[in-house]
Amino acid sequence: MVTDTTTPARAEHEPHPVPRKRRRGELGSLKRLLIHLGLIVFAMVMIYPLLWMLSASLKPIDQIFSDPSLIPRSLEWSNYTEGWNALPHPFHQYIFNSMIIVAGAIVGNLVSCSMAAYAFARLKFPLRGMLFSVMLASIMLPIHVVIIPQYILFNNLGWINTFWPLIVPKLLATDAFFIFLMVQFIRGLPRELDEAASIDGCSYWGTYLRVIMPLCTPALATTAIFTFIWTWNDFYSQLIYIRDIDLQTVPLALRLFLDAQGQSNWGAMFAMSIVALGPIFGFFLAGQRYLVRGIATTGIK
Amino acid sequence: MTDNEVAVAPTDQRGSGAQTRTEANQASPPPATMRKGFGRSARSRERWAALSFLAPFLLGLVAITIGPMAASLYLSFTDYSLIGDANWIGLENYQRMFDDPRLAASIGVTFRYVFVSVPLQLAMALALAMVLDRGVRGLPIYRSIFYLPSLLGGSVAIAIMWRQVFGTDGLVNQLLAMVGIQGQGWVSHPDYALDTLIILNVWTFGSPMVIFLAGLRQIPAMYYEAARVDGAGPVRRFLNITVPLLTPIIFFNLVLQIINAFQAFTQAFIVSGGKGGPSDSTLFFTLYLYDRGFTAFDMGYASALAWLLLMIIGLFTALNFLMSKFWVFYGD
Secondary structure, three states: HHHHHHHHHHOOOOOOOOOOOOOOOOOOHHHHHHHHHHHHHHHHHHHHHHHHHHHOOOOOOHHHHOOOOOOOOOOHHHHHOOOEEEEEEEEHHHHHHHHHHHHHHHHHHHHHHHHHHHHHOOOOOOOOHHHHHHHEEEEHHHHHHHHHHHHHHHHHHOOOOHHHHHHHHHHHOOOOOHHHHHHHHOOOOOOHHHHHHHOOOOHHHHHHHHHHHOOOHHHHHHHHHHHHHHHHHOOOHHHHOOOHHHHHHHHHHHHHHHHOOOOOOOHHHHHHHHHHHHHHHHHHHHHHHHHHHHHHHHOOO | OOOHHHHHHHHHHHHHHHHHHHHHHHHHOOOOOHHEEEOOOOOHHHHHHHHHHHHHHHHHHHHHHHHHHHHHHHOOOOOOOOOEEEEEEEEOHHHHHHOHHHHHHHHHHHHHHHHHHHHHHHHHHHHHHHHHHHOOOOOHHHHHHHHHHHHHHHOOOHHHHHHHHHOOOOOOHHHHOOOOOOOOOOOOOOOOOHHHHHHHHHEEEEEEHHHHHHHHHHOOOOHHHHHHHHHHHHHHHHHHHHHHHHHHHHHHHHHHHHHHHHOHHHHHHHHHHOOOOOOOOOHHHHHHHHHHHHHHHOOHHHHHHHHHHHEEEEHHHHHHHHHHHOOOOOOO
């Protein structure tokens, strides 16, 4: 039996789920086959809508709704070229705008959240416990509760129709979820490293920059990937802060399709939706190790 | 691992609780006159370092989180509309809520969404996690496929897709036509529009599933061995071992997903074309709040609505924690 493999796995405090030996491993081979069959069918049902949209984006319009087959008879790229130019700006303008916000948000979260996390995980200071609890509570705070005064504040600063309201909060570590993620990670690093650095004359900033940050790469990667996906997908705050047609982002542009095209050009809209999902899919493939670890340690999607 | 979150806060408070009392008056940000103490002792050096590391966070906490919360509480007692002054009108905004039929509709819609979709989503997540935990080969592949919708689910592109999948000539009706059933426009029918959004939320069961999987791994295999030796069948093993030991994770997912579901916005906004229709059947609370605040610019009333939402979410989270005493099992 393989029971003893679970005990060391727990003792290591490994946040990443280790591929474990089959513990109730005597499933009959027929039963196993049935489980696989069931899972494959279920997985197909799950991703079928995505495949349907992908295939629809490659079909001529008259076939989208008449021909339910997943494989288009011929690849029709015209939906993509048409969709790219269907809105007031070519689609790469919206991608570019989204990218600026995403880049600002990633840099902001990486710097500000890791700084706060280092202080919470390693330094002693007054009110630490209270601030930590406030930080945890703020993870749960609905954006809807603060959005109105924030809007008024940014309006008074003249920041409506700029990217600042979407980037500056990230520079101020308001995505507390990432602070928590990094605190958890830094607590797992041996304190002896900090002590050794301090004996060698490293200041707190030196320790943070030269010892802690390099070891935090996995947590930083998780942060960057999640920030990318969330900011890229974010619709609510972009809808509120950006009304200028020149500054619209990818989610806002997709919405323009709904407003402008009415019921007509589904092919182009599907094509641009696929373009919008592409980067998330790419990051998902490249970084799923970090994503799964991120959710498994902190439990937030 | 996931239940750490609950455990973390108390341990930390213990560490600094004693100092907090005596040194609360030195709390950041300190007045400029205190600067002469800079760098004097190791302890104060550590504090100044902590302040410098926390500076962005503290500024954000005050300017982006706590300040706006207080401001929105104040605004909820005024008639502020972005132009002109905020006049104090006392409880009028809150009184207005009682005869606001659209608010009542939006609360009904939101509750139905939360209390139908979250249990379904978690049941699905747990079931799939249990199957995958049985040592299925190719687990990482299945896990990735099931997790993918969680990442995509909040995006406008998926909402657009959903609108089509459940549209009059959409995928669902195409499939129904194949078995000879005449479908209808699900998203444009007041009785079914909300159901399509519920299905969309259930579709994103992947992230609680990953958390369940991590939790299932923490259950020592010897418990199952022992139960098997004692003659417990699969049902009893599930009810008497898996469920009790998993209750902290179930609880955690429940709290999290309820809070998330209350805040759903994008899907309903896109699927209903921003109106919450047909006939307010998808008017989520958040949509109504957006409508009052950013379409009508009735910011006083919208602030009151925001606080109502906070109260509702807070109430359900508190209830969840209270109830957890009766069913969550923390072992030793």
